[in-house]
Amino acid sequence: MAANLYLIRHGETEWSVFHRYAGHIDVPLTAQGEGQAGRLGEMLRPTTFSQVWVSPLQRARRTCELAGLSNGSRVDPRLLEWNFGNYEGLTTSAIRAERPGWNLFRDGCPGGESAEEVAARVESTIEELRTLEGCIALFSHKQLLRSLAVRWIGLPIQSASHFSLDTGSLSILGFESGVSGMPVISRWNGGANGLAASAPQH
Numbered sequence: 001m002a003a004n005l006y007l008i009r010h011g012e013t014e015w016s017v018f019h020r021y022a023g024h025i026d027v028p029l030t031a032q033g034e035g036q037a038g039r040l041g042e043m044l045r046p047t048t049f050s051q052v053w054v055s056p057l058q059r060a061r062r063t064c065e066l067a068g069l070s071n072g073s074r075v076d077p078r079l080l081e082w083n084f085g086n087y088e089g090l091t092t093s094a095i096r097a098e099r100p101g102w103n104l105f106r107d108g109c110p111g112g113e114s115a116e117e118v119a120a121r122v123e124s125t126i127e128e129l130r131t132l133e134g135c136i137a138l139f140s141h142k143q144l145l146r147s148l149a150v151r152w153i154g155l156p157i158q159s160a161s162h163f164s165l166d167t168g169s170l171s172i173l174g175f176e177s178g179v180s181g182m183p184v185i186s187r188w189n190g191g192a193n194g195l196a197a198s199a200p201q202h
Contacts, residue, residue: 003132004186005152005173006044007145010055010063011036012167016142019091023084023112026058033059036168037066040191043170044069050134055079055141063168064139073139078125081141085112104143105161119157122148142167149173153183165189 011033015022029037044067052073054064057080064070087095087109095102108114113121125148129136138145146160152173165171170191176182 003050003129003174004135005129006047006049006135006137007149007171007173008040008044008063008067008137008139008191009142009145009165009167009169010057010059010139011040011066013059015089016167020089021084021087021091022059023081023088023109024057025088029059029062033167034062034066036191037063040168040170041067041069043191044137047135049137051132052137052139053079054139055081055144057081057141060139060141064137067139069137069139076125078121079138079140079144082118082143082147083109083112085109087112103158103161105147105158115157118144118147119151122151122157126152145171149185149188153185163188166191 011029013022013027013029013033015027017030040063049069052064052069053076054061054073056075056077060079061070061075064073082104105115108117122144142165146163146165147157149163149171150157150159166189168191169189170187171185171189172187174184174186176184
């Protein structure tokens with residue numbers, strides 16, 4: 001059986017509340033974020049995971065821990081958030097005040113990663129994930145998970161700007177039943193904020 005990927009965005013941080021770009025800066029969860037992580041754990045408890053991969057950053061690792069999945073988890077640097085370089089800590093509106101029309105997934109970040117570099121990183125991750133079986137949990141970040149999802153289904157990374165992704169959310173990637181090798185998004189942006197996100201049907 002091919003793998004089903006459970007994409008889990010970490011819980012709320014102070015930076016996410018104010019929509020500031022938090023790339024490699026190691027901001028902690030808020031109390032609300034810790035609550036989201038606990039609720040994710042309740043949702044994920046019925047699922048048996050063959051592997052759990054986690055970003056090295058504390059907001060992802062703490063979400064994994066509070067969800068009850070840290071034992072035996074694997075820290076993978078490919079799950080780090082986009083490196084925002086000179087745009088670290090800024091908001092989209094602040095960036096566009098200096099650079100009108102800027103789009104992360106097209107233009108990347110000066111002093112950080114380009115869209116092409118992030119696409120290559122998620123494609124490397126996907127290549128390995130497609131050799132695995134069972135349910136695999138990936139605890140990571142907004143822009144990285146949006147990028148991974150669109151590349152999973154073969155869309156260009158620029159398409160990721162159309163996929164909203166909340167803190168403390170659960171999304172599921174897999175393959176269409178009865179269609180050999182057809183990658184799909186089975187669930188998107190559900191989870192700890194009250195949106196249903198059930199396991200895929202086989």
